[in-house]
Amino acid sequence: MSRANDPGLQSWISVPEESDFPIQNLPFGIFQTDGLSPRVGVAIGDQVLDLAALNRDGFLTAFDLPDSILENQYLNDFIKLGKDKTSAVREHLSDLLQEENAVLRDAPDAVNKYFHLQASVQMLLPVQPGDYTDFYSSEVHATNIGRMFRPDNPLMPNWKYIPVGYHGRSSTIIVSGEHFHRPKGQILEKDGEPPVFRASTQLDFELETAFITFDGPAMGQSITTSEAEQYIFGMVLFNDWSARDIQRWEYVPLGPFLAKNFASSISPWVVTLDALQPFYCEGPVQDPPVLDYLRFNGPKNIDISLEVGIIPEGNEETTVCHSNFKYMYWNINQQLAHQTVNGCLVRAGDMYGSGTISAPAEDGYGSMMELTWRGQNPLTMKDGSTRKFIEDGDTVVIRGWCERNGIRVGFGEVSSKVLPAI
Ligand code: CA
Numbered sequence: 003m004s005r006a007n008d009p010g011l012q013s014w015i016s017v018p019e020e021s022d023f024p025i026q027n028l029p030f031g032i033f034q035t036d037g038l039s040p041r042v043g044v045a046i047g048d049q050v051l052d053l054a055a056l057n058r059d060g061f062l063t064a065f066d067l068p069d070s071i072l073e074n075q076y077l078n079d080f081i082k083l084g085k086d087k088t089s090a091v092r093e094h095l096s097d098l099l100q101e102e103n104a105v106l107r108d109a110p111d112a113v114n115k116y117f118h119l120q121a122s123v124q125m126l127l128p129v130q131p132g133d134y135t136d137f138y139s140s141e142v143h144a145t146n147i148g149r150m151f152r153p154d155n156p157l158m159p160n161w162k163y164i165p166v167g168y169h170g171r172s173s174t175i176i177v178s179g180e181h182f183h184r185p186k187g188q189i190l191e192k193d194g195e196p197p198v199f200r201a202s203t204q205l206d207f208e209l210e211t212a213f214i215t216f217d218g219p220a221m222g223q224s225i226t227t228s229e230a231e232q233y234i235f236g237m238v239l240f241n242d243w244s245a246r247d248i249q250r251w252e253y254v255p256l257g258p259f260l261a262k263n264f265a266s267s268i269s270p271w272v273v274t275l276d277a278l279q280p281f282y283c284e285g286p287v288q289d290p291p292v293l294d295y296l297r298f299n300g301p302k303n304i305d306i307s308l309e310v311g312i313i314p315e316g317n318e319e320t321t322v323c324h325s326n327f328k329y330m331y332w333n334i335n336q337q338l339a340h341q342t343v344n345g346c347l348v349r350a351g352d353m354y355g356s357g358t359i360s361a362p363a364e365d366g367y368g369s370m371m372e373l374t375w376r377g378q379n380p381l382t383m384k385d386g387s388t389r390k391f392i393e394d395g396d397t398v399v400i401r402g403w404c405e406r407n408g409i410r411v412g413f414g415e416v417s418s419k420v421l422p423a424i
Contacts, residue, residue: 004089004276006096009407013099014107015117017047022403022412025099026280028092029236029271029413030077035123040075044095045271045414049117051095056116061098061106065091076130077272078351081235084216088235089276125270127177128238129214129351134175135341136210136242136262136355137167139332141286143360146372162290165332165340167357170242171263175353178416182265184394184423187248201423202245204377205392208358209310209368209400211327212240213334214272218348225342227298230335231275233348237334239269239308239400239416240355246371246391266355269400269416277411281305281404283328292336295343302333306413308359308402310368315395317385325361325368327402394422 006028013025023029023045033043033050041054054072056062065087071079080088098106106112138144141157144166148156160166176182184205188197214235218225225233242262249261285303306327311319332340337354358368367373370391374380377390392398397419403412 003279004093006093007277007280009409011096012101013046014101014103015046015049015099020410021047022410022414023047023271024409024411025096026409027273027277027411028095029273029277030080031128031271032075032077032126033118033123034126035118039073040126042072042074042077042080043123045120046099048120050120050123051099052116052118059115062091062094064094075126076351077128078130081129081214081216081350085232085235088274092274092276125177125179127175127268128270128272129353131172131175131214131351131353132349134170134172134266134353134355135167136170136258136357137165137332137337138357139165139330139337140357140360140368141331142329142362142366143358143368143372146360146367150376162288162331163293165296165337167337167341168257170258170266170355172353174263175266175268176418177268177270178418180267181419181421182243183421185245185248185260185264186423187245187260188251189247190251197251202247203391204246205420206244206246206370207310207392207398207400208242208244209308209323209325210240210242210356210358211237211306211402212268212353212355213237213275215338215348215350215352215354217350218342221347222345223342224295224345225338225348227296227302227335227339230338233338234275234334235350236272236274237278237413238272239402239413241267241398241400241416241418242355242358243267244369265418267416267418268353269413271414273411273413278304278404280406280409281411285328285333286331288331295339296336298333298335302335303328303330304404305406306402306404308400311399312383312389312392313397313399314383314385314387314393317383319399320381320383322373322381323366323368325359325366327356327359329361330356330359392420394420396420
């Protein structure tokens with residue numbers, strides 16, 4: 003266990019109660035503020051610690067980092083340093099921030115020179131993902147969707163053998179706070195008639211997380227389930243926006259395409275796998291038994307509470323879903339082992355979505371498709387309006403956090419607003 007995860011640690015930077023970012027978290031992101039180029043920051047309480055400034059003034063000399071790694075628009079070059087080094091940087095920052103450590107605390111003008119209020123900075127997309135995979139690993143979600151189309155046989159025969167996934171589009175991944183326009187596309191309005199071209203009327207969110215990898219071994223080699231943690235830098239919250247009406251017409255026979263690639267939103271802070279270690283838990287029993295390369299030892303699911311809210315334009319938020327990452331059937335070690343079992347190369351900054359995370363209870367479903375059961379049971383917002391799917395002007399917010407031994411390690415949020423089609 004990393005000593006930076008010790009629940010007894012306190013920082014000399016005051017951390018508000020209920021903050022997602024105590025000293026035990028220290029997630030990495032990219033921020034920008036007046037007069038400063040984009041750079042690597044670490045969240046602590048309601049502050050951002052400026053790693054580029056720390057490095058320039060000699061607080062990170064042990065790591066011999068070129069300035070360009072930390073004064074950078076993305077975390078990719080930092081992640082390229084590999085697990086040993088990025089973990090050691092987090093441990094060192096933990097030391098510097100501990101209340102009894104005077105090195106940074108008592109440096110002249112330290113708070114002004116090295117910290118910014120999170121509320122005063124702009125968070126940028128943390129990584130430039132070269133490749134992006136989306137899995138489909140929640141049994142509740144796969145069963146719900148399957149049941150709508152195949153009531154007698156909801157799960158396909160491959161589902162409990164393969165962590166099913168597809169290759170998505172990395173160019174349209176956006177960071178929390180960025181908005182996007184409702185997509186247009188081909189939609190089949192009536193069976194037996196030609197499709198029409200128009201704006202989607204069944205725009206949906208998908209509650210997901212995503213993990214981000216380090217550089218993997220050479221192409222042709224694989225990552226085993228027991229090696230997977232060495233190749234995973236951290237996780238973010240992920241909203242895999244989906245247009246159900248476009249999806250329904252296009253997905254045969256090759257799967258998701260334009261219904262999925264117009265926008266996918268992620269949270270700005272990458273919570274390291276190191277910080278998540280205390281929250282590992284057992285996953286569901288996998289029956290039938292998985293093939294050998296997918297077997298694993300020890301608890302590999304992670305207890306991350308998740309919630310989704312909808313904010314209609316100018317109105318207050320209505321929480322529509324409470325779920326948890328612990329319900330996933332396939333864990334991230336298995337997903338990465340499966341991704342690479344054929345020799346597929348993984349690179350620093352690549353992203354892997356979990357698939358929609360639906361909990362067993364009906365208020366735990368991770369998409370409108372399931373919550374309203376294809377629009378049959380609309381949800382009522384606090385302002386009295388109803389929703390079958392997501393409307394123009396709606397903002398969808400996903401939050402996620404872990405809690406154990408009085409320590410809350412959170413992700414912050416991912417929030418995006420839907421603008422009218424153009
Ligand atoms: Ca998805």
